[in-house]
Amino acid sequence: MKHVIVGVGVGLLLMAGQVRAHHAFSSEFDVKKPLTLKGIIVKWEMINPHSWFHLEVKGPDGQVVEWMIEGGSPNSLIRQGVTKNSIPIGTEVTIEAYAAKDATNKAVGRNFILANGKRLFVGSPGSPDAPPEAAPAAPDAAK
């Protein structure tokens, strides 16, 4: 049987700024389930094809729930100087996200907003809009 492989096609799946709906993100996550998660980052899996943030969110009942949030490939950030020590464990973050369709505690993070109001990594050391006195993060507790 001739095995047909579905080609990548002309609408390249990873065009930054275009065709964002491609690559089945809207199949993996639900456009009808936006949510805002506020918590602390306990782990950042710097992996490909997409990195994953692990967030501990305290519910109204005081119970801590762990969420897994999808982000981008870390490769470009690493070229900009970001390392595993760049986000200390316990960093507070608010993530505007869309929940996974499989009803687990997973989501894709549209915006990652730090306690100081800045978006994560915008202005990271080495990036084009890095502040001139980009201070290194506090001594990390990261593994």
Next chain:
Amino acid sequence: MKHRTLAALSQSGGVLVVAIAVTALAARVAGQAPSSAKPLPAAPAKAAPAAPAAKKWTLPRTPDGQPDLQGYWTNSTYVPLERPDKVTKATYTPEEFAAVIKEAASREAEQTEPGTVADVHYDFTQFGLDKSQSAFVKNDLRTSLIVDPPNGKMPPVTPEGQKRAADRAAERRRMGATTDAVQNMPIGTRCLIMAGSGPPMMNAGYNNNYEIVQGPGYVMILVEMIHDVRIIPIDNRAAALPENMRQWMGDSRGHWEGDTLVIETTNLNGKNPFRGSSENMRVTERIARVDADTLSYKFTITDPATWTAPWTAEAPMTKSVGPIFEHACHEGNYGVTNTLAGARLEDRKAAEGAAKKTSN
């Protein structure tokens, strides 16, 4: 998280790639050894020139005399493969091209509308994945990468090529939704291969980086996306593969013509078509070191089953930042599992909903 070295990346190439890496490191050191000139004994001491003229760049060579193409390179560019319809000239003025870049960069930075499908994605700019945040080829003002045909567009597609495209589209429809089975998903989503791997090497959305390492008899090109490796014999040591042996990136053989590396590739398996190509496409690449920060890269596509004529594009590369973090795609590909799990849950909910209706 461990940061892998090039040696560790040799899993796919075994000892050979490690050997090449070691030789290449030695080559780089040797290439950088400064020569010391003896001063003329009887000449009066010469004052050092106050503003020395720019040192003429000379082509570095590996210990065995190959032009040195090694390093980290990117083909990220704002020049499209084909000339836009509204454009008739071959080159923009610097002002026009600056406007092209500005417009593209602002489109990349545009925020999506909440509640829309386009918004269901991480923001590229937060991860430095938009083109403007990475190195890109800056001094190429052309309106198309294609240089032949002179109109900057691919030649017409043959009837056979059109039929193949229609057959492929029909097969995709027959296979069903991408959420039904992993086999229905694009090969990049499945972490099999990405468009930029080639040959030919073409910039895709992001992570458009390559590393070239040379050793006696071989040139190795590491493609960032899905860490694909091309190991190209350059001294006729390896016989060509037989017709029936086909590979995802084909079978490449290189040779030097002067200081230009010419790579011929055949034996593609046709499963990663380039702009609709057939499995019998032949790719001829020409790579040369233009200066310290630039490689010229030119490719010719010969595929009479698809296009009425061969066509050629030039897609230069500029120096990038290394090392390349391993794009271990399959190992981290939670997305495929999540997508299938979500679709199956929706199927179950729909089935339960339908069952309730019929039992009422």
